[in-house]
Amino acid sequence: MPERDAFAWTTMVSSHARVGDMSSARILFDEMEERNITTWNTMIDGYARLGNVESAELLFNHMPTRDIISWTTMIDCYSQNKKFGEALAVFNDMRMKGISPDEVTMATVISACAHLGALDLGKEIHLYILQNGFDLDVYIGSALIDMYAKCGALDRSLLVFFKLQDKNLFCWNSAIEGLAVHGFAKEALAMFSKMEREKIKPNGVTFVSVLSSCTMQGLLKKAVGDFQA
Structure with missing residues (x-):
């Protein structure tokens, strides 16, 4: 130039x-x-x-x-x-x-x-x-x-x-993770179900939080089945 x-x-x-x-x-x-x-x-x-x-x-x-x-x-x-x-x-x-x-x-x-x-x-x-x-x-x-x-x-x-x-995916993930980390496993799973009803597609971060909640509730096998469905 x-x-x-x-x-x-x-x-x-x-x-x-x-x-x-x-x-x-x-x-x-x-x-x-x-x-x-x-x-x-x-x-x-x-x-x-x-x-x-x-x-x-x-x-x-x-x-x-x-x-x-x-x-x-x-x-x-x-x-x-x-x-x-x-x-x-x-x-x-x-x-x-x-x-x-x-x-x-x-x-x-x-x-x-x-x-x-x-x-x-x-x-x-x-x-x-x-x-x-x-x-x-x-x-x-x-x-x-x-x-x-x-x-x-x-x-x-x-x-x-x-x-x-x-609310975007990050909002939902933060809420689910917060509930899971603080020991509110049932509430975290309920939030995940609500997220699905709102047609928000989960990602790996969501699954980690949900699996953690399921482990606390003794529902790990069920969770794996749900994710594979």
Whole structure:
């Protein structure tokens, strides 16, 4: 190309980052005379996918400006690589700087709370969602169901589940798994039956939770027969 504008450079960087070729992406990134925020975000996301948290973190800290995608990408980077405490720290820093999170940010942060067992913070974030007009969609909804179940608040988990107008497979799986883990085997099996009536197709995660419930109830043979039917 005789001339390359910022869009062309960013497209090339993104192409390499998308396939995990971060060495080539970094060479192009370093050669750019002017970098836009999309290019920075693309690089951070590419490093996150490869588990190179240090490089993602270094770029994030050197960004001249950040948008909501930048913050969410860094939070997701930490979460993908099981650094949930760091993910929550970035979220808190984001809020202190007056940046309003979006639905993707909230779902990612709720998931971090689930892995840390941070029930109080999870409740605080749930309240923030309700007070700031977020849509309780299947992504935030399934994250809340899973978070409350993992933090031992099964009643709150089920309350969120039953209040959701739309439920996807992840919502059903989170509810079934929560019931099974907390020893409510019959209720987990009943939830699975309800899921079937709603024409939601189960996956491997569903079967693991249902088989666990059947084992507790001494119904493993029956469960295997049902799944083979």
